[in-house]
Amino acid sequence: MQVTLAGYNLDTEIINRVGKIIDGYPYGTGDLNYLSDLVTCLADETLTPETLSAAYARISRSNKSIGELRSNARASVNRARRTNRRIVFGLGHASIAEHAVVNLDISDISRLAVEELEAHRLASYTEASQRYIAMEGDFIIPREVSDTGLKDRFQADCDELFNGYRELISSLERLFSDAPEQERNTKAREDARYVLPLACRSQVGVTVNARIAERMINNFNRSPLNEVRELGRGMLASVKRIIPSLIRYTQPNRSLEASYHEIEHISRTTISSETDQDEPSVRLMEAPESGENSALAAILFSTGVGSYSACLEAVGNMSVQDRKRLLITSHKCISAHEPLLREMELGYFTYSITLSSSxxxxxxxxxxxxLIKQDYLPELGVTIPPNILKVNGEDIFNNCIEISNNLYKLLIERLEEERDQVAQYALTxxxxxxxxxxxxxxxxxxxxRLREDSSAQWDIRAIAGEMIRLAREACPALMLFAAGKDTFDKLSEELFGE
Ligand SMILES: Cc1cc2nc3c(=O)[nH]c(=O)nc-3n(C[C@H](O)[C@H](O)[C@H](O)COP(=O)(O)OP(=O)(O)OC[C@H]3O[C@@H](n4cnc5c(N)ncnc54)[C@H](O)[C@@H]3O)c2cc1C
Structure with a gap:
C-alpha cells in the first residue's frame, strides 16, 4: 500500500509569487540568484491550505475584506493554525476545515479495501478499471493470512484464479473476434474479471477535504482489516504534514465499537442467514406514495408565494392529466446532461438488492x-456473465468459484478474530x-441516465433497468424522465413534443 500526497490547494498569492520568480529567470534553475530568490520567497510562507481555512474562518466576524484576511493569515502560519484549532475543534465550526483540499495517490490497494475508502460520500475518486486494464496476476496477500501460515495456499489459489481469468479472456476474445481490438479487449475483460479475487490490486486518485480526510482516517483506524488500518496510517502521515491544525480526532471511539459488536451479536443470533432462492435480486421495499404530490407541490411552492399546505391542496385538486402536464412543463427544455429540478428530491425509493461484487x-x-451493505456471502451464490456460458466457459468459471469458496472456508476456519471480513479477500x-x-x-x-445507457456494463444495467421498472410501476410520474443518456432524446420528443 502506498499513499502519496499528490497535491493540495494553496492561496494564489503564493503561487503567483513563485510564478513571478520563475518567469523572471528565463534561463532556468542554473542561476544561483533564482534559487536564493525562491528560498527567500518560500521561507516566510509555509505552503499549506490552512491559511485559506483560517482566513475564511474569520469572514463571519470581521469587517476586513477577504483578501486582507488571507494576507493576515499568510503573515503567520502559526497563528492561522491556532485559529483553525480554536474555531474548527474548539467552537465546532467544522465546515471551515472543508476549505483545505488534498489530492492523494493511493496504490497497491486491494479491491476490498477500495470499497471501504469509497464508502465515504463527500470525496472524489477515480479508480483503475478492470474493464479497460488487463490484470497481470497482481493481488495483495493480507497480513492476517500470512500470520496464519496460509500465505502459500492463498498465493497458489489466487494464481489459479488468474489462470482462469486468462483462459476466459482467450475464449471471450474469440467470441468478439469481429469487433475492433479495443472493444474486443474491453468486452473480454469485463466478463473474465468475474473470477478475479477481491484481493486484486488497484489504484485510486482521491480528492478530499480536511474534514472528511479526518473522518476517513478515524473510520479506517477501527477497521477489522489490517490493510485498511494501514491506509489510515498512510493517509494520516500524508496529510498531517501539510494540514496539521485540521486533523485531530483520528482515533475511533472504542465504546461505540463495543456497542456495535453487541448489536452484531443480537442480529446474527436472532436473524437466520438462510437465503430464499426465489427472492428477486431487486426488490422495491418502499416507494413514496405521496411523492408525486410532494414534488409537484414543491414546484408550485418554489415558483409561487403560497404555503406548502396550500400547494399540496392545489395539487390534490388537479386531474391526473394536469399533474402530468405540470411535471412535463417544469422540465420542458432539459437535456440528458442536466439534473432534474431539486423539488424532485421529495420522493424516496428504498430497494433491497442482491448483487455481484462487480x-x-x-x-x-x-x-x-x-447505501447500506452486508458482507459478501457465498451462500448467496454468484453472478455468471452470460457470455461465459456462450463460450462454454462454465467449467473454468465454476472451478474458479470452487477454489475461491474453499479458500474462503479455510480462512474462516483458521482465522480467529475478524475472520469473516478477512476471508472476503478470497471471494471473487x-x-x-x-x-x-x-x-x-x-x-x-x-x-x-448513466446505468441504463447502452454504454453501461450489462450487470449494473440489468439491475438499474429493474430498479427503474419497479419505481415507475409505483410512481409513474416521478420516473417520467428516467432513461439512459442514449435514449433521452427520443424520450423527450415523446414527452415534450417536437
Ligand atoms: C460508463 C461508465 C464508465 C465508468 N468508468 C469509470 C472508471 O474507469 N473509473 C472510475 O473511477 N469511475 C468510473 N465510472 C464511475 C463514474 O466516474 C462515477 O463515479 C459514477 O458514474 C457516479 O456518477 P456521479 O458522480 O455522476 O454520481 P453521484 O455520485 O450519484 O452524484 C450525483 C450527482 O451529484 C453531484 N455530485 C456528487 N458528488 C459531487 C462532488 N463531490 N462534486 C461535485 N458534484 C458532485 C454531481 O452532479 C453528480 O452527477 C464510470 C461510470 C460510467 C457510467
Missing part, C-alpha cells in the same frame, strides 16, 4: 444515494452481497 463496485459510486467479483439502496427521484433519474 455490480456493487459501480453502485457504490453513486454518492447521493444511501462474481460473489454476491445484499445491500439497501435509497435514492430520491432526482438521483434515481441520474442513476438511470
Amino acid at each position: 455490480a456493487f463496485a459501480q453502485l457504490k459510486r453513486h454518492r447521493i444515494a444511501s 467479483n462474481a460473489h454476491r452481497r445484499r445491500v439497501l439502496f435509497q435514492a430520491n427521484a432526482r438521483e434515481l433519474t441520474h442513476f438511470s
Whole structure:
C-alpha cells in the first residue's frame, strides 16, 4: 500500500509569487540568484491550505475584506493554525476545515479495501478499471493470512484464479473476434474479471477535504482489516504534514465499537442467514406514495408565494392529466446532461438488492444515494456473465468459484478474530452481497441516465433497468424522465413534443 500526497490547494498569492520568480529567470534553475530568490520567497510562507481555512474562518466576524484576511493569515502560519484549532475543534465550526483540499495517490490497494475508502460520500475518486486494464496476476496477500501460515495456499489459489481469468479472456476474445481490438479487449475483460479475487490490486486518485480526510482516517483506524488500518496510517502521515491544525480526532471511539459488536451479536443470533432462492435480486421495499404530490407541490411552492399546505391542496385538486402536464412543463427544455429540478428530491425509493461484487463496485459510486451493505456471502451464490456460458466457459468459471469458496472456508476456519471480513479477500467479483439502496427521484433519474445507457456494463444495467421498472410501476410520474443518456432524446420528443 502506498499513499502519496499528490497535491493540495494553496492561496494564489503564493503561487503567483513563485510564478513571478520563475518567469523572471528565463534561463532556468542554473542561476544561483533564482534559487536564493525562491528560498527567500518560500521561507516566510509555509505552503499549506490552512491559511485559506483560517482566513475564511474569520469572514463571519470581521469587517476586513477577504483578501486582507488571507494576507493576515499568510503573515503567520502559526497563528492561522491556532485559529483553525480554536474555531474548527474548539467552537465546532467544522465546515471551515472543508476549505483545505488534498489530492492523494493511493496504490497497491486491494479491491476490498477500495470499497471501504469509497464508502465515504463527500470525496472524489477515480479508480483503475478492470474493464479497460488487463490484470497481470497482481493481488495483495493480507497480513492476517500470512500470520496464519496460509500465505502459500492463498498465493497458489489466487494464481489459479488468474489462470482462469486468462483462459476466459482467450475464449471471450474469440467470441468478439469481429469487433475492433479495443472493444474486443474491453468486452473480454469485463466478463473474465468475474473470477478475479477481491484481493486484486488497484489504484485510486482521491480528492478530499480536511474534514472528511479526518473522518476517513478515524473510520479506517477501527477497521477489522489490517490493510485498511494501514491506509489510515498512510493517509494520516500524508496529510498531517501539510494540514496539521485540521486533523485531530483520528482515533475511533472504542465504546461505540463495543456497542456495535453487541448489536452484531443480537442480529446474527436472532436473524437466520438462510437465503430464499426465489427472492428477486431487486426488490422495491418502499416507494413514496405521496411523492408525486410532494414534488409537484414543491414546484408550485418554489415558483409561487403560497404555503406548502396550500400547494399540496392545489395539487390534490388537479386531474391526473394536469399533474402530468405540470411535471412535463417544469422540465420542458432539459437535456440528458442536466439534473432534474431539486423539488424532485421529495420522493424516496428504498430497494433491497442482491448483487455481484462487480455490480456493487459501480453502485457504490453513486454518492447521493444511501447505501447500506452486508458482507459478501457465498451462500448467496454468484453472478455468471452470460457470455461465459456462450463460450462454454462454465467449467473454468465454476472451478474458479470452487477454489475461491474453499479458500474462503479455510480462512474462516483458521482465522480467529475478524475472520469473516478477512476471508472476503478470497471471494471473487462474481460473489454476491445484499445491500439497501435509497435514492430520491432526482438521483434515481441520474442513476438511470448513466446505468441504463447502452454504454453501461450489462450487470449494473440489468439491475438499474429493474430498479427503474419497479419505481415507475409505483410512481409513474416521478420516473417520467428516467432513461439512459442514449435514449433521452427520443424520450423527450415523446414527452415534450417536437
Ligand atoms: C460508463 C461508465 C464508465 C465508468 N468508468 C469509470 C472508471 O474507469 N473509473 C472510475 O473511477 N469511475 C468510473 N465510472 C464511475 C463514474 O466516474 C462515477 O463515479 C459514477 O458514474 C457516479 O456518477 P456521479 O458522480 O455522476 O454520481 P453521484 O455520485 O450519484 O452524484 C450525483 C450527482 O451529484 C453531484 N455530485 C456528487 N458528488 C459531487 C462532488 N463531490 N462534486 C461535485 N458534484 C458532485 C454531481 O452532479 C453528480 O452527477 C464510470 C461510470 C460510467 C457510467
